[in-house]
Amino acid sequence: MSNAPRTPVIQLRELAKTYQTGEVEVKAVCGVTLEIQRGEFVAVMGASGSGKSTLMNTLGCLDQRTSGDYLLDGVAVAGLNRKELAKLRNKKLGFVFQNFNLLARTSALENIELPLFYSQPLVTLRDRRERAVQALEKVGLGKRGDHFPSQLSGGQQQRVAIARALVSRPEVLLADEPTGNLDTRTSIEIMGLFQELNESGITVVMVTHELDIAAYCKRIVVMRDGQVTSDTRPDDRRSAREEIARLNQVEAKASLA
Amino acid sequence: MFTLFSILVARIWQTSLIALRALRRNKMRSLLTALGIIIGVASVVAMVAVGNGAQARITSQVSALGENLLTVFAGSKRSGGVSSGLGSASTITLADAEAIAREVTDVAAVSPEVSSTAQAIANGRNWSTTIAGESSAYLKIRDWKLAAGSMFTEREVRSAAKVAVIGSKPANELFGPLNPVGQSVRVKNIPFVIIGLLESKGAGMGGQNQDDKIIIPYTTAMKRITGDKFLRSVNVQIASTERMEVAQQQITSLLRQRHRLTAGHDDDFNIFNQKEIADTVNSISKIITLLLGSIASISLVVGGIGIMNIMLVSVTERTREIGIRIAVGAQPGDIRLQFLIEAVTLSLLGGLIGVLCGVGASQLVGMVADFKAVVSTGSIILAFGVSSVIGIFFGFYPAHKAAALNPIDALRYE
Numbered sequence: 001m002s003n004a005p006r007t008p009v010i011q012l013r014e015l016a017k018t019y020q021t022g023e024v025e026v027k028a029v030c031g032v033t034l035e036i037q038r039g040e041f042v043a044v045m046g047a048s049g050s051g052k053s054t055l056m057n058t059l060g061c062l063d064q065r066t067s068g069d070y071l072l073d074g075v076a077v078a079g080l081n082r083k084e085l086a087k088l089r090n091k092k093l094g095f096v097f098q099n100f101n102l103l104a105r106t107s108a109l110e111n112i113e114l115p116l117f118y119s120q121p122l123v124t125l126r127d128r129r130e131r132a133v134q135a136l137e138k139v140g141l142g143k144r145g146d147h148f149p150s151q152l153s154g155g156q157q158q159r160v161a162i163a164r165a166l167v168s169r170p171e172v173l174l175a176d177e178p179t180g181n182l183d184t185r186t187s188i189e190i191m192g193l194f195q196e197l198n199e200s201g202i203t204v205v206m207v208t209h210e211l212d213i214a215a216y217c218k219r220i221v222v223m224r225d226g227q228v229t230s231d232t233r234p235d236d237r238r239s240a241r242e243e244i245a246r247l248n249q250v251e252a253k254a255s256l257a
Numbered sequence: 258m259f260t261l262f263s264i265l266v267a268r269i270w271q272t273s274l275i276a277l278r279a280l281r282r283n284k285m286r287s288l289l290t291a292l293g294i295i296i297g298v299a300s301v302v303a304m305v306a307v308g309n310g311a312q313a314r315i316t317s318q319v320s321a322l323g324e325n326l327l328t329v330f331a332g333s334k335r336s337g338g339v340s341s342g343l344g345s346a347s348t349i350t351l352a353d354a355e356a357i358a359r360e361v362t363d364v365a366a367v368s369p370e371v372s373s374t375a376q377a378i379a380n381g382r383n384w385s386t387t388i389a390g391e392s393s394a395y396l397k398i399r400d401w402k403l404a405a406g407s408m409f410t411e412r413e414v415r416s417a418a419k420v421a422v423i424g425s426k427p428a429n430e431l432f433g434p435l436n437p438v439g440q441s442v443r444v445k446n447i448p449f450v451i452i453g454l455l456e457s458k459g460a461g462m463g464g465q466n467q468d469d470k471i472i473i474p475y476t477t478a479m480k481r482i483t484g485d486k487f488l489r490s491v492n493v494q495i496a497s498t499e500r501m502e503v504a505q506q507q508i509t510s511l512l513r514q515r516h517r518l519t520a521g522h523d524d525d526f527n528i529f530n531q532k533e534i535a536d537t538v539n540s541i542s543k544i545i546t547l548l549l550g551s552i553a554s555i556s557l558v559v560g561g562i563g564i565m566n567i568m569l570v571s572v573t574e575r576t577r578e579i580g581i582r583i584a585v586g587a588q589p590g591d592i593r594l595q596f597l598i599e600a601v602t603l604s605l606l607g608g609l610i611g612v613l614c615g616v617g618a619s620q621l622v623g624m625v626a627d628f629k630a631v632v633s634t635g636s637i638i639l640a641f642g643v644s645s646v647i648g649i650f651f652g653f654y655p656a657h658k659a660a661a662l663n664p665i666d667a668l669r670y671e
């Protein structure tokens with residue numbers, strides 16, 4: 001919190017990422033300049049292969065850029081080594097994947113505890129459990145702590161993954177197609193969760209290729225061929241809570257008929 | 258500094274828990290992986306125990322010959338190139354024995370010895386046994402105790418008394434459970450009064466039964482049994498271990514002089530130095546123990562390679578898990594530690610089970626063989642040390658491989 005509140009939490013300048021596969025060079029991201037402020041809720045859209053995942057992985061410090069600058073909370077990521085990147089991921093970032101990426105044969109609570117395992121300073125066993133339980137309640141799965149991922153539905157697994165991303169109280173929540181494997185209703189529920197989290201102050205950046213989903217975000221960035229082609233803030237933003245209420249009504253009517 | 262240390266300990270502890278959980282998930286595989294180490298450690302422990310046991314047994318046999326003992330044997334008689342064995346030639350006389358007692362320094366006791374095989378008759382039974390003529394100091398020199406009765410005296414030796422001390426074998430053959438002391442035994446038709454019964458000593462160095470003999474005064478034996486003036490051997494006890502070599506040299510030159518042997522002639526006697534034999538036997542059995550131990554430790558290395566193999570498989574299998582851990586903030590050191598601890602746990606587990614198996618195996622060998630296997634704490638500590646070093650050594654490469662994974666590639670791994 002040493003930075004002035006005006007400093008963007010994410011700053012990209014001419015960011016580029018090139019993959020070298022044999023003879024062929026693939027410019028997955030080329031020259032993205034972007035600023036994301038604290039408290040924003042950004043959807044990154046674009047066709048398949050447009051470089052959305054590459055951009056997100058770079059933002060998530062899972063991958064390093066080829067050229068350009070990336071400042072996370074004012075810190076230049078380019079100069080950091082693997083250990084420092086790990087600390088950054090642990091402390092400032094939470095990542096949610098399309099395929100959930102939970103540890104199999106490991107209970108929901110233990111999955112959520114995982115980032116705290118690697119926190120510095122060390123989190124005690126009791127604090128770890130307590131914070132994991134809190135996170136689980138926040139995503140609305142309070143009673144499922146000892147379920148294994150295989151015993152949970154896709155939506156529930158994604159909630160566990162979101163709880164895991166939240167448990168270390170990150171600045172930014174990054175999600176790459178978090179609703180990609182979920183049905184419409186569950187997708188809206190997940191968006192509702194994101195909206196709630198965003199209202200409580202967390203910056204959310206998510207990838208989606210569905211306009212319906214992007215409509216729940218405050219800002220929409222569109223990419224094509226590794227570049228940002230549009231960056232808008234729609235004023236007809238949807239509320240997931242209202243949408244679910246509407247869906248419930250429709251369903252109630254249908255079951256009466 | 259202290260907080261840093263306690264954080265480190267807590268971190269290792271937490272990582273150990275992760276590692277243990279991973280091993281518990283694959284119980285069967287973990288056990289099979291540890292099997293190489295189990296066999297290796299068990300065989301090291303057992304081999305060394307058996308080697309030590311055998312060594313202790315041989316050492317006690319050698320020292321049972323008597324302490325600081327030099328035995329002067331008459332040379333072997335040769336007829337047409339065939340040797341009849343030590344003591345068979347007629348070269349050493351009673352006068353030689355007396356000269357040794359008189360002239361060699363540091364002599365504690367001298368016991369001339371003659372021996373022959375004869376039929377002993379008593380109690381209506383008969384038994385062919387060794388009749389040994391000895392001095393009254395013989396039992397003391399050989400460190401041999403009596404089970405009953407007493408040894409004959411110096412006086413009885415001088416008067417060539419017809420008394421005998423009987424070994425447990427002929428006592429058993431002739432008298433069964435009866436107490437032989439006070440009974441009479443006839444050898445070559447001469448009646449001897451049995452005044453003592455020897456404690457059983459078991460098989461000697463050469464495997465012959467030491468208990469199968471009857472001891473009588475050497476004077477009586479020379480006069481009535483063997484009927485000649487030559488000795489089979491002279492047992493010479495030296496006052497201290499350090500003086501044995503000097504004494505051996507003195508006896509050699511004394512006897513050469515007495516037998517008028519010139520520079521060109523070989524000795525017509527042989528001197529057995531009990532300490533030399535003990536030293537030789539000791540060093541041989543040490544080499545054998547070392548050899549057994551090192552053969553067994555090859556299987557430890559093989560076990561280590563087994564661990565490396567399974568750890569590499571495990572790293573590949575769990576690539577996604579590693580990717581997830583790295584993605585949520587595990588540092589390369591955390592991942593390395595996790596896999597290293599898994600490898601070390603496997604090898605220590607193997608070491609522990611191996612020690613138990615090794616001790617069990619040694620006990621079994623001890624039951625079958627006629628000596629007790631001696632499990633040494635040294636070999637147990639060594640086995641543990643070696644297995645943890647093996648765990649670290651063979652676990653390092655897989656652990657390093659896991660820690661070096663790129664999170665994106667690891668997460669995409671199918």
Ligand SMILES: Nc1ncnc2c1ncn2[C@@H]1O[C@H](COP(=O)(O)OP(=O)(O)O)[C@@H](O)[C@H]1O
Nearest residue numbers: 019021026028047048049050051052053054055
């Ligand atoms: N690891 C990689 N190696 C080589 N090329 C890659 C790799 N990852 C992505 N790409 C290429 O980079 C481009 C952008 O991919 P990606 O960021 O996954 O797009 P999106 O998520 O928008 O579908 C694609 O052309 C893809 O083929």
Ligand SMILES: [Mg+2]
Nearest residue numbers: 049052053054
């Ligand atoms: Mg993608």
